[in-house]
Amino acid sequence: MFDSLSDRLDGIFSRLRNRGKLTERDIDEVAREIRLALLEADVNIKVVKGFIARVKERANGAEVQKSLSPAQQVIKIVHEELVTTLGGVSGKLSMSPKPPTVVMLCGLQGSGKTTASAKLARLLKSQGLQVLLVAADLQRPAAVEQLRILGERLDVPVWSAPDDGPKDPVAVAKSSLDEAARLGKNIVIVDTAGRLQVDDELMGELVRVRDAVRPTNTLLVVDSMTGQEAVNVAVTFNELVGLDGIVLTKIDGDARGGAALSVKEVVGKPILFVGTGEQLDDFEAFHPDRMASRILGMGDVLTLIEKAEEVFDEGVAAKAQEQMAKGQFTLEDFLEQMRQVKKMGPVGNLLKMLPGLPAEMRKAELNEGEIGRIEAIICSMTPAERRDPALINGPRRVRIAEGSGTATSDVNALLKQFKMVQQMMRSMGGGKRPKLRGMDLSEITGGK
Numbered sequence: 001m002f003d004s005l006s007d008r009l010d011g012i013f014s015r016l017r018n019r020g021k022l023t024e025r026d027i028d029e030v031a032r033e034i035r036l037a038l039l040e041a042d043v044n045i046k047v048v049k050g051f052i053a054r055v056k057e058r059a060n061g062a063e064v065q066k067s068l069s070p071a072q073q074v075i076k077i078v079h080e081e082l083v084t085t086l087g088g089v090s091g092k093l094s095m096s097p098k099p100p101t102v103v104m105l106c107g108l109q110g111s112g113k114t115t116a117s118a119k120l121a122r123l124l125k126s127q128g129l130q131v132l133l134v135a136a137d138l139q140r141p142a143a144v145e146q147l148r149i150l151g152e153r154l155d156v157p158v159w160s161a162p163d164d165g166p167k168d169p170v171a172v173a174k175s176s177l178d179e180a181a182r183l184g185k186n187i188v189i190v191d192t193a194g195r196l197q198v199d200d201e202l203m204g205e206l207v208r209v210r211d212a213v214r215p216t217n218t219l220l221v222v223d224s225m226t227g228q229e230a231v232n233v234a235v236t237f238n239e240l241v242g243l244d245g246i247v248l249t250k251i252d253g254d255a256r257g258g259a260a261l262s263v264k265e266v267v268g269k270p271i272l273f274v275g276t277g278e279q280l281d282d283f284e285a286f287h288p289d290r291m292a293s294r295i296l297g298m299g300d301v302l303t304l305i306e307k308a309e310e311v312f313d314e315g316v317a318a319k320a321q322e323q324m325a326k327g328q329f330t331l332e333d334f335l336e337q338m339r340q341v342k343k344m345g346p347v348g349n350l351l352k353m354l355p356g357l358p359a360e361m362r363k364a365e366l367n368e369g370e371i372g373r374i375e376a377i378i379c380s381m382t383p384a385e386r387r388d389p390a391l392i393n394g395p396r397r398v399r400i401a402e403g404s405g406t407a408t409s410d411v412n413a414l415l416k417q418f419k420m421v422q423q424m425m426r427s428m429g430g431g432k433r434p435k436l437r438g439m440d441l442s443e444i445t446g447g448k
Contacts, residue, residue, distance in 0.1 A: 006295055008037035009078075013296075016071045027059045030074065040312055042227045042258025046087060047265045054081050080291050085261055086288035091245055091270035096216045099186040100132070100177065104213065106206055106241060107221035108233055109194035112249040113141055115277060116221045117191040118150035119283035120247070123273075124187050125156060132185040134176040135160035136169040138207060139193035139202070147191055154280065157183060169193065169205060174212040190215070203240050210241060219272065221247045222259065230259040232363035234267045245272035248286070260291070281343075329422055331386040335378045342371065390414055 012033045016022075029236050031052050038048045058077045095101050103120065107113045114137060121131045133151050135158055137143040151158035159168050159176045173190050180188045192209055195202035210218065220237050222230040230248075237243055242320070246263055251274045264270055271286040320337045378386060380403035385391050392415065 002015060004069050005037055005041040008040070009034070009296060012037070013075050016074060022059075022071065024060060027056060027074070031056050034078065038261070041261065044100040044228060044231060044258065044262035044266055047142050047262045050265065051081055051085055054084075075296070077356045079296055082292035082295060083288045085265060086291055087264040087270040087286075088288060090285060090287045090289075091272045092257065092285070093217050094244065094274065098158070100180045100188045101217070102172075102177070102188045102190065102213050102215040103213035103217045103219060104190045104192060104210060105221055105247070106192050106237060107194060108196065108223075109140070111194065111221045111223045112275065113137075113144055113194055114191050115150070115280075116247050116249060116273075116283070117147065117189050118154060118156075119280055120273065120330050121151075121156045121187075121189055122154050122280050123283055123285075124189075125154065129187045130183075130185045131156050131187045131189060132176065132180045132183060133158045134173060134188060134190040136173045136176075137191050137193040138144070138167045138169050138172070139195075143191075143193070150280070151294060157185075170208045170212050177213060180248075188213070206241055217244045218242060219247050220269075221249060222263075223286045224248050224250050224259050228262065231266050234263055234269065238267055238269060243267070243269045247271075247275070249275035251276060267424050331378050331381065331389060332383070332419060334418060334421065335375065335386070338371065338375065373404070373406060373410065374414060377401075377406055377411055380404040389418065390445045 012030060016026075016030060034055065035048055035052050037052065039045070043051075054075075058081075059074050093101070093103065105113050105117050105120075117133060118243070121133055125131050131181055133147055133156055135144040135147045137147075148158045148160070159172070159179045161172045171194065173192075175335065176190065180186075190209065190213060192206055193202060195206065218241060220234055220243050222233055224230060226233070234243065234246060246267070246269055248263075248271050250262055251260065255268055260271060260274075274284060274286050276282045276284060377400060380400045385396065385400075390412075397408050397411045399417075401411050404411075
């Protein structure tokens with residue numbers, strides 16, 4: 001979402017790093033360029049003015065003038081002010097002292113509210129909480145069925161109106177509290193109907209649902225692709241319903257990022273969660289400091305580690321470590337590790353979390369199909385061939401290529417590159433410093 005802004009800021013700071021001393025004119029020039037970059041990113045004009053004023057005041061102060069590296073100090077100031085603009089500290093759900101904690105999700109039609117409800121349920125369940133989903137969206141056809149299907153996938157119960165009973169969202173929401181008590185659930189997530197800002201009837205219904213369940217957290221789901229309109233929506237909902245936080249969806253898209261950088265200062269409510277993709281596990285807590293680091297191309301190692309800890313199987317990881325220590329890393333081990341990495345999400349998103357990565361690599365379009373092609377090649381091998389690639393002669397290579405729908409040259413390239421990986425693993429297992437050589441997925445798969 002912030003790729004364009006990141007590129008602009010990277011260009012600004014690249015020129016700044018070449019200057020040993022910064023004059024007031026230099027700071028004015030940098031401030032002007034940052035201002036244009038933020039406006040192009042669709043950031044609210046009032047937020048931009050406040051941001052630039054704070055940066056200029058600090059950049060002209062003693063903390064820069066006395067610094068051994070003025071340019072780095074200005075970059076540090078911009079990072080800290082970005083963190084402030086994004087909300088300062090990481091927000092979190094408030095928990096009711098008397099269960100259940102009720103989370104009510106609201107938003108405009110088409111904002112991804114029902115999917116966000118399920119994603120939030122999956123995240124909270126992974127933290128050991130007992131969740132009940134409530135299908136109180138009785139306006140959109142199939143909304144209830146959609147939530148039921150998602151609930152089944154997550155193994156989370158869904159409470160809805162009886163098929164032969166009255167369709168009253170207020171009654172459904174209110175009765176869900178009794179159902180939560182019966183099932184022993186400590187979190188209730190209420191998915192309400194999408195509505196238009198000008199729809200007084202539906203906004204009134206939302207207020208009645210709120211009064212019936214008295215939510216501990218009222219969250220607004222907004223589509224980041226709508227830019228500044230998302231901020232206007234948040235202002236309206238906050239005035240009519242009262243919000244505790246924002247869920248920002250589709251930040252993996254090509255939105256310019258203005259909503260994320262504006263909503264906290266304009267509405268006064270923090271972004272609590274962000275949707276990072278289409279899958280149910282593409283959903284995470286929002287951390288202003290980490291997002292600011294991503295915007296400035298500094299990576300996000302903490303989120304990368306958290307993703308790895310969440311998806312990596314400890315047994316598989318321990319086995320792989322043992323095999324590496326012995327220098328016995330096989331194609332079976334390679335396949336298993338690759339499958340573990342795939343669970344963390346698109347490789348392109350993971351690369352953006354690595355600090356110090358050149359801009360051209362952050363922007364590189366990676367073909368996720370190449371990973372699937374490698375997986376197909378290895379799966380077309382026999383167990384014996386995966387354990388000992390030396391068995392794979394000419395006829396076997398032809399068979400593997402036909403079985404995986406690839407060319408013999410693809411199989412040859414994979415085996416060649418894997419041999420290099422094995423040599424590196426043996427070197428690491430022997431306590432030697434490995435000599436790394438460039439390895440490229442496109443080279444493994446013949447550039448396809």
